[in-house]
Amino acid sequence: MAQAASFNGDEKWVSHVEGVSFTGRVGDQKVTYFISREVLRDHFDIGAGDIKETFLKAFRVNRKVIYKVAQRLVGKGPVSPGGQFVISTYSF
Numbered sequence: 001m002a003q004a005a006s007f008n009g010d011e012k013w014v015s016h017v018e019g020v021s022f023t024g025r026v027g028d029q030k031v032t033y034f035i036s037r038e039v040l041r042d043h044f045d046i047g048a049g050d051i052k053e054t055f056l057k058a059f060r061v062n063r064k065v066i067y068k069v070a071q072r073l074v075g076k077g078p079v080s081p082g083g084q085f086v087i088s089t090y091s092f
Helices: 037-043 051-061 063-076
Strands: 005-007 012-014 019-026 029-036 084-087
Touching: 005 063, 012 051, 019 037, 019 051, 029 037, 029 063, 037 051, 051 063, 063 084
Parallel strands: 029 084
Antiparallel strands: 005 019, 012 019, 019 029
8 A cells, every 4th residue: 555645845946956846754754856847847837037936836836736746656666765756747
């Protein structure tokens, strides 16, 4: 049976890799998720403006969908020892 993921609502822009990271838990393990700006652009309506604020807004507006995708990734297999998941275009 797949474990349920919970999410902390603590998304932040990671400028050196140009994407959004957020954390949560799977069972007792802390997990970090990452979604790049390319993935956000591929799947969501991205407005114009400051890159950080534009992509954070896209994440926040589409949070429920992104969390569903993250939950599906968790359900596909064990959490890595480092507790990291990367959400790719193919994850959708």
